[in-house]
Amino acid sequence: MSEVKEVKILEKPWVEKYRPGKLRDIVGQNHIVRRLQHYVKTGSMPHLLFAGPPGVGKTTAALALSKELYGEHWRQNFLELNASDERGINVIREKVKEFARTKPIGGAGFKIIFLDESDALTQDAQQALRRTMEMFSNNVRFILSCNYSSKIIEPIQSRCAIFRFRPLRDEDVAKRLMQIAENEGLELTEEGLQALLYVAEGDMRRAINVLQAAAALDIIITDENVFTVASRARPEDVREMMVHALEGNFLKARDKLREILLKQGLSGEDVIIQMHKEVFNLPISEPKKVKLADKIGEYNFRLVEGAHEMIQLEALLAQFTILGK
Amino acid sequence: MLPWIEKYRPRRLRDLINQEKALPKVRSWMEEWIEGRPKKKALLLYGPPGIGKTATAYALANEYHFEVIELNASDERTYEKVSRYIQAAYTMDVFGRRRKLIFLDEVDNIEPSGATELAKLISKARNPIIMAANRYWQVPQALRNKAELIEYKKLTQRDIMSALWKIVRAENLEVPPQIIKMIAQRANGDLRAAINDLETVAFSPGDAEALLAYRDVEKSVFQALGSIFATDSTKKARAATWNVDKTPDELLLWIDENIPYVYTNPQEIAQAYEAISRADIYFGRANTTGAYGLWKYALDMMTAGVAVAGTKKKGFLRFYPPKTLKMLRDSKEERGIRDSILKKIMKGMHMSKLEAIETMAIFKGIFMYNPEKAAHLAVFLELGDKEIEFLTGDAEKAKSIKGKMMTIHKELKKTEPGEEVKVEKEEKEQEKVKEVEETQETVEKKEPKKEIEEEKPKEEEKSEETAKEEKKPKQATLFDFIKKK
Incomplete structure (x- = not known):
C-alpha cells in the first residue's frame, strides 16, 4: 500500500495520473491499438502518422507504445518534440541529430521521436523534416502527430503508416469519468456528467481537466460547477467577438480580438480555426453561415500570406460587420 | 525637408543647452577612446526625455568624425545588430571609412537576458558605445557596471x-x-x-x-494620418508617408488603429480594411521573398486605398496611437510569465500549446479556490512564485499555496530514504535504470546536470505505474457497475 500513499503526497494533474500506461487501456481506438500491439510483438515498426482531433489519445498511444516497446528504458529511447514550440525546423533537426547519435538502450532496434503538432510546420519545413527522417531511419522511428493529415505533405504521408484516431464517443468518455470519480471519492451527478460530456466534445483531456477543476470546488460534481469551470477555457471569447462584429459593433469586436491575441496568447491561426468551428453555431441564416465560412477561408489564406495576422483578422471582422446586416 | 528636430540638432557639444556638468565628462571619455584606452568602454546617459542625450551622441560623432549607428535596446534583434557592428566597424577601418559610434537608446527597456549578453559584447567592443535611458535604476546591473554613468538634467x-x-x-x-x-x-x-x-x-x-x-x-505621424484620412486625392494620400518618422510597418498599425474612428459606416470600414489587408499581403510577400520593390504597392494600398474608402467627417479628426503597442508593452512581463507556465504544462503534461492554454485556463479555477489542490499542481509543474501569483491573481492566496507546497516538499523528502519499504521488484528496476544510465554515460558525454534532472521523473513514473497496477481491481468493479446500469 505504500505506493498509494506516495501518490497521495504529490497529487498529479489527473490527465497524467489517469493517462493509460498500457495500449490496451486506451479507450475508443481499438482498431489502432491492435495494430500498435502488433508492432510491440514484432519489435519493429515503420514511421507513424497519428491524425485526429485533440484529446482522443494520440500522445497517450505514443507514450504507451514506447513504454511497452522499451519497458523501463522507455525514457532514454523516447524523445518528445513540439513542432510549434521548437523555433523552426533547424532546432528540431539539431535535437533529432543529438538524440539519434546514440544507440537505443536495452537492445531495442530503434529509438522513437514523437513530433507533436507536425501540421504546424510549413511545407518547406516538412521537406526538411522528410530528409531528416530519411537520414536517421536506421536508428530512429518518427511518430508524427497532427489534427489533419491533409496538412502533411504527400512524401511524408507515403513514408508513414497512417493512423486515424476517431473522435471519442460519449459513452467512452463517460465510462472513464465515472471511474475517476469513483476513485477520487467524488459524487458525480447525472447532470454533472452530461455537462462534462457537453463541454468535452469528445476531448478526453478537456473532460478530465474540467472534472479535476470542478472537484476542487466541491466533491459533488454539479452541472453548475462544470460550466463555471469550463467557461474559463473560453472559446466563448471568439464567439463573443464574432457576435459583436455581426451586430455591427466593429470596435468592440476588435478590442476582443486584441485581448485574445495579446493577452491570452492565441496565434492568429488558432483564432481563425476557432472562428471556423463556431461559425456554424451562430444564430444566423444558413446561407450566411456559408458566406462567412468562405470569408474565413479567404482570410485564413491571407493570414498565411501577410505580415501581420492582427491586420488580417481585423479585416475579416470588418467583413463580418457588413455581412451581419 | 528635414524635420526641425533634426535640422536644429546641435552640431557641437557646446551647442547643447544647460548640461554643463555632463558634457566635460562626455568629452574626456571620448578623448580616452581616441587615445585607445578608455576606462569604461560605454557611457550611460540618463535623464528624462528630450534633454539632449541623443543630441549628445550625434554632436560628439560629428565633432570626432564618427558615424552614428542608432539602435533601440528594446528591439529583439538589437543584440545581433550590435554584435555585427562591433565586428564590422573594426574591419571597415581598413578601408578608411568612418569609425562607428554605437548609440543604444532605451536601455532601461532591455530584457534582462539581453542585458547580460550585451554586457559581454561591450567588454569586447572596439568602438565607443553610448547608451541612453530615462531611469538609470531600471537599467540592468550588468550594463550599469560596464558604463560610466552621466546624469542629464531636466x-x-x-x-x-x-x-x-x-x-x-x-x-x-x-x-x-x-x-x-x-x-x-x-x-x-x-x-x-x-x-x-x-x-x-x-x-x-x-x-x-x-x-x-x-x-x-508623436508629431509627424499625426500629420501623415491627417493627410490620409482628410483627403479624397490619391496623390495627397500617397505623399503622406514621405518624411514620416515611422517605418511603413509601424505606420500600417497607426492607420489600422484609426480606421474605425474616422469611418463609422460598416461598408467604409470594411473597404478601408480591405485596403490594408492587401497592403499587409504585399508586406508579407516582400518579407518572405526579399522583393522589397513590393513595398510601394503596400504603401499605395494603405494610404490611397484607405483614403478613398469612405466619406470624411467634417471638422477636426482626432487620431490615436495604436493601442496594441501599448498593450504589448504593458503586458510584456505578464506574457513572459504566462508563456513560461505554458511551457511547463506542455512539458509536464505532454501537450501542444493550444491544449496548454486551455488547461491553464481551467487550472486557474483550482488556483483561485482550492490552495490545497493547487499546491500539488504547483509542485508537479515546478511553478515559481510569480507564476503562482499569475494563476491566483492574488498575492495572499499565492502565499498560502506556497506554504502548502513546502509541506509537500518536506513529505516527499521524508519518503525518499524510505525506499526499502517499496516492493522488491521496484528496487530491481531502479538498479537497472542506474546501470543503464552508466552505460549511457560511457556512450555519450552528457552534462552531469542533465543526468540528475532525468533521474527524478523516472522515479515518479514508476510510482505511477505501480499505483495503476494497484488500482486495477477497482476499475474492474467499475466496469461491472456500468454494465449493470
Missing part, C-alpha cells in the same frame, strides 16, 4: 523658450509669444517635444491650442 521652461525663439528667428516666423510660452509649459522640460510642437503650430494655422491638445508625443 531643462527649465526658460531653456526651452530660448531654444524655441532661436528657431523662430532662423525660420523667419511670426509666432505670438504666448504660444511659445504655452508650448514650453506643456513640454515639461522636453525640448524635443517642444520643437515638434512648434513645427506643428507653424505649419497648421488655426487654433494652436486645439491643435496642441492632442499632439502630445
